[in-house]
Every structure is written in structure tokens, then in C-alpha cells.
Amino acid sequence: MTKPVRVRFAPSPTGPLHIGGVRTALFNYLFAKKHKGTFVLRIEDTDQNRYVEGAESYIVESLNWCGIPFDEGPGKNETHGPYRQSERKHLYKQYADQLIESGHAYYAFDTAETLDFHRKDHEAKGKTFIYNWHNRLKLSNSLSLSQEDVQAKLDSGEDYVVRFKSPQDQTLHLKDIIRGDIKIDTNILDDKVLFKSDGMPTYHLANIVDDHLMEVSHVIRGEEWLPSLALHYQLYDAFGWETPQFAHLPLILKPTGKGKLSKRDGDKLGFPVFPLAWQDPKSHEISRGYKQDGYFPEAMVNFLAFLGWNPGTEQEIFSLEELINAFDLERVNKAGARFDPDKIKWFNHHYMQLQNDYDLAQAFQKSRAELSEIDTQYIEMVVTLIKERASFVSDFWELSHFFFVAPKDYDPKALKKAIKDDTVEILNKTKQLTENVEDVSVENLQSSIKGWIASNEIGFGKVMMPLRLALVGALQGPDVFDIMFMIGKAESIRRIDALIAAI
């Protein structure tokens, strides 16, 4: 571990970055920062058919919003670039050739139809078709054909792929930081395509070449890559390159049921699975995003960090800085983690309390047309009073509308609970007491009304509940005197009158 730490996040731009991808990026980022290393972004766009317009900039914007920007990547500190595999296309052919020369790979001419036929045929017999040592000599490739035939095919421009020649009867010892040692029998491995007939490398080749050229020290990626690890190890060996260290992260699972988290789960249970909202360029379908749904990036990062990792202490609230300090790949779990929408909401509630009230007030004001004419300072004071109950800015209106608009009707249950025979009498007295307050402040309103209650030995609830009902329209909200002070004496009296009239 004397080499500088360099890690990469290597998404393929086939759509918006999903929450699992964000978690992978986050762990890469934390590991890089912890070891004063470099976090590289590489775009794996070797499949031209699946390229989606705008996906790359979406990925960049998402990382930035989360506060985990890359150090090196497209358009940024390009010391090991280019960072799009499509722009590195010219690099890969020579490495494929190198493997053919060294006998680690070979040309294969089988058509997609032929292979498809074999697969279907095997499947029908309950077997699996594997292109490797046990049948490669029966197929069309440079191991089964004569040298002349091969050359003729190549010269005539026939389509070919380059396949890795997987060895027979070997046991591979793989190492994973999270999972420990893994043993693999090479006989079950297939001769994976390294180089496609369209002139592009497959993921496997491009990945190894780029990780080597970009001097990646640690490959931290999702568990779905674990089955490819054997191939990747062999590729490093074949090239004679030093193998980086690997860590395969557990998957993020659906909140209920089985399987990997998917967009559909979010739609069904009402939470986003993408950091930012995304509109599909073709279908124009819009997917909601954490940002637009009112989540704070700190909350999302904190939550995501705890999906598959924990510090082993009781601390759960972590700033990014603290996460960097505490993070350790050795403490990453092996088992997949279920996504819990309630928990991320709880984190958001926590981070809400840490936000600046004026900023929140501005966001609140922008979100409601009713507030456009109201002084932002007033809104800020309201926010201060109600935010402890809120998880999202979108909760604010429900919690605070009575600071801006008089109640139009009264909650029937609350009416039943608060209104007694003597309520009108008490409300009239409360109104009078309010009128009598000269210098309107929370303290003066309070001492006036509470003093009267105390000296007359009336039940608190008998006075306070109707008063609250008059002001709010329901039995909710912050301190009654805070509300009275905020809306003012005149408005308070108007609302008391309105309730008296309604009884």
C-alpha cells in the first residue's frame, strides 16, 4: 500500500444514476479522501446502442449535488485522460492483439445466430452452453481453424470477436477486501468476449486496460461484478500487470419483497430512487429526484453511508468530514441491505433542524403562491417556530398556514373536544384580556391570560383549547401565545370573534 490511492467510479451513461450507483460513488469518494487519494470519474460508454443523451451530465450534476465531486474526469484535471471510453477506442485494439500474440486470447468467427442456436439447444436439454475449453475446438475460431483459414477470414473482412482463452484445470485464488478469499475453478469459466465485432472493447477489456493506465489502486464496485472477478484477475496476469485491490459492495435491496432496488419500487412506495429528477429524452417520462422531493444532500449521504457500512459505535449522525474519518472498507457488510424510506426521512428531519431558517423561509416562500407578497423575515420567524415538526419544506404549509391565513372552518373533532357550555363566555373574556394588552409581546399576552386563568382557578384547557381552535382552526401548532404575537392583536381578536360567531 505504498502506491497512492486512486479509485474510480465508472458508470455507463445509459440513464440517470440510481441510488445504488450513488452509494458506490460515495464509498469510492470516502475511501479516496480517507487515504488522501484521488477520486476519478470514468464514463463507460463502449455500448453505443445504449447511450442516452444527457446521462453523463446528469451523473456529474448528481455527484456535485451530493457533495462528492470527482477530482479527475471528463473536463477536470485530465492527467490520465481521456475519461470517456469512446474517446479511448484507439487504445484497446493493441491490447487485444497483445493477448492474441501471447496466446491468452483468440479470434472467434461464430455468428450471433450460431451461438444463439447453441444456447437454446442446450437450454432445451436442461444444460448451459458455455463457450470454453470443452467445446471451443468444435466452434469457429483461430484455435479450431487452420492458420490459412483464419487469415483468409480476417483478410476478407469477416466479422470477428476476440475471446479470452480461459485455462483448464486451474484453481484461482481471488481476494476481496470485504469478502476475503474466494476460490474459483477455471473449468466453469467461459471464454469471454474481450473485443467486439464493432471495433469496441467489451467492459472487461476496457475496464482492465483503463484501470491499469489510470493507475487505479482499488476497485470498489457493486457485488454484481463479483462473478467477473476471476476473469479480471486473469487479465491482469495475462498482461503482466499488477492487480489492484478489489472490494465488492453489497447490493441495495427493495424495501419490501425481493431483489435489487428498482425505479418501480420508488413509484410504488412513494420515494425517489434517483438523486435528481430526470426526464427520459425519448419517452419524456419524468422520474422524481431526492433534490426535488426536498431531501437535503447531507441527509441522503448520511443515510446511504449506513447502508452496508457502520462505524461500530453508536454515532449515527455523520457529516461528510466525519464519514471520511470513520470510513473503513473492512467494516463494510457482506449482506445486501434493504432500503428504508422511513429512515432517510428521519435523517432529513434531523438535518432540517440544522438548516438556516432564512434559507428555508426563502425556499418555503418560493413554493407557495400565497406567500409571494409576505415579508421573508416574517416567514423566517414562522419557520423557526414550526420546523422542529417538519421533515421537508413541503410540510411547512400544513404546519403554518394559520400564520398567514385565518381558519376558514374548524376541525369537527376539535370543536367537540374544545367547546363546552361556557366557552363563549370564556372566549369573550379572552378577547377582552387580549385587547387589554398594551405592549404586545409573547410574555405580556401570556401573563395576561395565564394570570387570569390562575386567579380564577379555571382549567387551563377550558381557556386554551378554544383559543387555539379560534386561531388555528384545529388543535395543532406551536405555542398559542407565539401565534397570537405573530399574527398580531387585531387579527387574534378577529379570529376569536369568528369562532364565537360560529358556535
Added chain:
RNA sequence: GUUCCGUUGGUCAAAUGGUUAAGACGCCACACUUUCUAUGUGGAAUUAGGGGUUCGAUUUCCCUACGGAAUACCA
């Protein structure tokens, strides 16, 4: 089907040969208070099943079950 990875309360999870098996979310109850979706206190709830090793197993080993991933000229 095959290969690999995994399995501690409903969920996230700590502990790794010896503890009453932490803590958090959620749930329930109670308290506080003028109300509450807040806060506080408390409660219910876990080692997948079977076998082996051991004085002792959540921890090690084996089997079974279950779950996941991979099995493409996709990444």
C-alpha cells in the same frame, strides 16, 4: 439448471468462542404541554433449521432451506 456471494428483531445493524445479544428507524404505551406530526421515558421484538467441534458456539466446520447476483459481441 450451474457457479459464486450471502442469512442476528419488521428494517439498518453491534458483539466474533464466555455479556441480561448494543444502538438506530419503525411500531406500541406513558409522560410533558394549551394542542401536535415534536421532545422525553419505557415496552414488545432477533442469532433461518439441523448436525459436528468445544467445558461453552451468534461467533468455527458440514448439510439443508431461503435470498441475491452472474450465466450476452450490456455495463
